[in-house]
Amino acid sequence: MLINHPILGPRDASEFVYLGDANLIHRPDWQAEDALAQFTKYGYLRDNPAGEHRELWFHEQGDRSWLIVTRNTLTHEISKVEMARDVASAEGRSK
Amino acid sequence: MRYSGFRVIKEALTGHRGWGPAWRDIDPKSSYDYIIIGGGGHGLATAYYLAKEFGKSRVAVLEKDWIGGGNVGRNTTIIRSNYLLDGNEPFYEFSLKLWEGLEQELNYNAMVSQRGILNLIHSDAQRDAFIRRGNAMILNGADAELLSTEQILKSYPFLNVDNARFPIMGGLAQHRGGTVRHDAVAWGYARGADQRGVDIIQNCEVTGFKIENGRCLGVDTTRGFIGAQKVGACVAGSSSRLMAKASMRLPIETHVLQAFVSEGIKPLLPGVITFGAGHFYCSQSDKGGLVFGGDIDGYNSYAQRGNLPVIEDVCEGGMAILPMLGRARLLRSWGGVMDMSMDGSPIIDRTHVDGLYFNGGWCYGGFKATPASGFAYAHLLATDTPHQTATAYRFDRFATGRMIDEKGMGNQPNLH
Ligand SMILES: Cc1cc2nc3c(=O)[nH]c(=O)nc-3n(C[C@H](O)[C@H](O)[C@H](O)COP(=O)(O)OP(=O)(O)OC[C@H]3O[C@@H](n4cnc5c(N)ncnc54)[C@H](O)[C@@H]3O)c2cc1C
Numbered sequence A: 001m002l003i004n005h006p007i008l009g010p011r012d013a014s015e016f017v018y019l020g021d022a023n024l025i026h027r028p029d030w031q032a033e034d035a036l037a038q039f040t041k042y043g044y045l046r047d048n049p050a051g052e053h054r055e056l057w058f059h060e061q062g063d064r065s066w067l068i069v070t071r072n073t074l075t076h077e078i079s080k081v082e083m084a085r086d087v088a089s090a091e092g093r094s095k
Numbered sequence B: 001m002r003y004s005g006f007r008v009i010k011e012a013l014t015g016h017r018g019w020g021p022a023w024r025d026i027d028p029k030s031s032y033d034y035i036i037i038g039g040g041g042h043g044l045a046t047a048y049y050l051a052k053e054f055g056k057s058r059v060a061v062l063e064k065d066w067i068g069g070g071n072v073g074r075n076t077t078i079i080r081s082n083y084l085l086d087g088n089e090p091f092y093e094f095s096l097k098l099w100e101g102l103e104q105e106l107n108y109n110a111m112v113s114q115r116g117i118l119n120l121i122h123s124d125a126q127r128d129a130f131i132r133r134g135n136a137m138i139l140n141g142a143d144a145e146l147l148s149t150e151q152i153l154k155s156y157p158f159l160n161v162d163n164a165r166f167p168i169m170g171g172l173a174q175h176r177g178g179t180v181r182h183d184a185v186a187w188g189y190a191r192g193a194d195q196r197g198v199d200i201i202q203n204c205e206v207t208g209f210k211i212e213n214g215r216c217l218g219v220d221t222t223r224g225f226i227g228a229q230k231v232g233a234c235v236a237g238s239s240s241r242l243m244a245k246a247s248m249r250l251p252i253e254t255h256v257l258q259a260f261v262s263e264g265i266k267p268l269l270p271g272v273i274t275f276g277a278g279h280f281y282c283s284q285s286d287k288g289g290l291v292f293g294g295d296i297d298g299y300n301s302y303a304q305r306g307n308l309p310v311i312e313d314v315c316e317g318g319m320a321i322l323p324m325l326g327r328a329r330l331l332r333s334w335g336g337v338m339d340m341s342m343d344g345s346p347i348i349d350r351t352h353v354d355g356l357y358f359n360g361g362w363c364y365g366g367f368k369a370t371p372a373s374g375f376a377y378a379h380l381l382a383t384d385t386p387h388q389t390a391t392a393y394r395f396d397r398f399a400t401g402r403m404i405d406e407k408g409m410g411n412q413p414n415l416h
Helices: A035-044 A084-090 B005-013 B041-052 B089-106 B124-139 B149-155 B182-195 B236-246 B308-321 B323-327 B370-383
Strands: A002-005 A009-012 A017-021 A052-058 A066-072 A078-083 B031-037 B059-062 B117-121 B145-147 B170-174 B199-201 B206-212 B215-221 B224-233 B252-264 B272-275 B280-284 B289-300 B330-341 B347-350 B356-360
Touching: A002 A066, A002 A078, A017 B289, A052 B289, A066 A084, A078 A084, B031 B041, B031 B215, B041 B059, B041 B182, B041 B370, B059 B182, B089 B124, B089 B182, B089 B370, B117 B124, B117 B149, B124 B145, B124 B170, B145 B149, B149 B170, B182 B199, B182 B370, B206 B224, B206 B236, B224 B236, B224 B370, B236 B252, B236 B330, B236 B356, B252 B308, B272 B308, B280 B308, B289 B308, B289 B330, B308 B323, B347 B370, B356 B370
Parallel strands: B031 B059, B031 B224, B059 B199, B117 B272, B224 B356
Antiparallel strands: A002 A009, A017 A052, A052 A066, A066 A078, B117 B170, B145 B170, B206 B215, B215 B224, B252 B289, B252 B330, B272 B280, B280 B289, B347 B356
16 A cells, blocks of 8 residues: 655555544543543444545654554555645644 | 275275265345354354254355355465464363264264374573473363474484574474374364255355344345354454444454465475474475465555565575575465464354354364364354363453463564
8 A cells, every 4th residue: 555645645555554534633631531431442443444544644753743644444545645744723623 | 885995895896876966055044043254264153063962953154156266265275283382272172072073973084194293492491481382282171292303314314403593402393293284174074064064055155144133134145045043154364344244343364375286296294393493393294395484464465476586585484494404495475364362262252243253263264163163153153152172262352351362462463
């Protein structure tokens, strides 16, 4: 698989480390009333869809940035690659 | 029909016209007491033990394709019970004991071959870890023996124990481990279940559950609605897809694992060996092919095929420990999609829906578990209590912190 890195262009997937579902950037609020239940879901439950999946890849043997890759788990076809940083800041998270 | 040596001779003399199909091909009835979803090894074993051990009738197995086309027919056929943790080891040892009597029990040649499995040791730390594991195995009634390099060389004279990079310092052997003909396990259980009245229905995909007032009343399938008192899901790599139809999110990711077989060569490997300094394991099939594998590809996939970097990685591991492998041609490689759980251990449990049960999360190690998984799942379905060897395989262990994490990797499925 080739991952089209927004800055570096197409890179072999073996340069990356895979973390999992991109929802992992939505860490729950540790001060919420139901923080324990939220963290259990966050830590352990996954949608695991057959089809389009947004997922986190870390460019360990490259520029060490986190990417959000939209990939089809049935065909391995990659349709979109974003910098995780951009996605998070667009959501008003890390400033 | 009973299979026997006499029968083989008789059929040979009469042109093999009398064998007949090993199980019936039938249409689904409108309802059953028990529906098992998934005709893999675990689903078929569950149905078999429901009928045989718990005396249940009106049992059906619904399989979307043909039985044995999933992971039960794609794995590298290794059986063993060399686990460390309390939640696991009694269960896998129970499974190995069931394997030991399986062929007589099923009257089916599953080619159970206890040729032994040897985990090679390459460092002092690894030796300490394997001694601990061996002791845990023995405490749970399994067999384990720490072998010296001299002992290893008797069976594997070609291993380079003085390798500068990965010296071999010994090995942990489980002599009762080995290999089994994987398809024959599916066929043997199917035949045994069918003989006890279980309906095995192929080309019947479950597309939804009928759930009313928190109770499962049956399943929608590509061949219509089928009612049931109890429904047991048992679909391995498809677990999340199926259970989403009952509004469940699982502690599971689906990943692809590849396996490889070389051209047939003369007898070389007497048993199964695993390389401890990389991820590579190998055995030799009765046809002579070297059957080997290594790591999962590492990303979510339902594709039943992997990519080249892992092929390279596995072959590098193979060349490091068995350089002669480079002279053999690779004949085939294939992939299967596996239900990788968050702690690397399985789940056999009830769900939040009455009458709906779940079996999954087997990762890349569920073939060896087939008999015990079927037995324990049948126990749960029939009695609503977990089998004594499967009490730890619960959904709520992730919320209560009772993970069964053999490798101590945490909630990262691609590291288990
Ligand atoms: C390459 C590879 C090597 C492996 N090596 C080993 C090994 O050496 N030792 C070991 O112990 N384990 C090994 N495993 C793991 C082992 O094969 C699996 O854990 C085990 O087979 C899973 O259980 P099963 O046999 O019931 O699964 P499967 O055979 O996959 O059965 C699940 C069935 O459910 C069916 N299904 C799915 N969705 C539906 C639906 N909606 N309706 C109806 N039916 C459905 C599927 O078609 C399939 O037939 C390996 C796996 C792979 C892929």
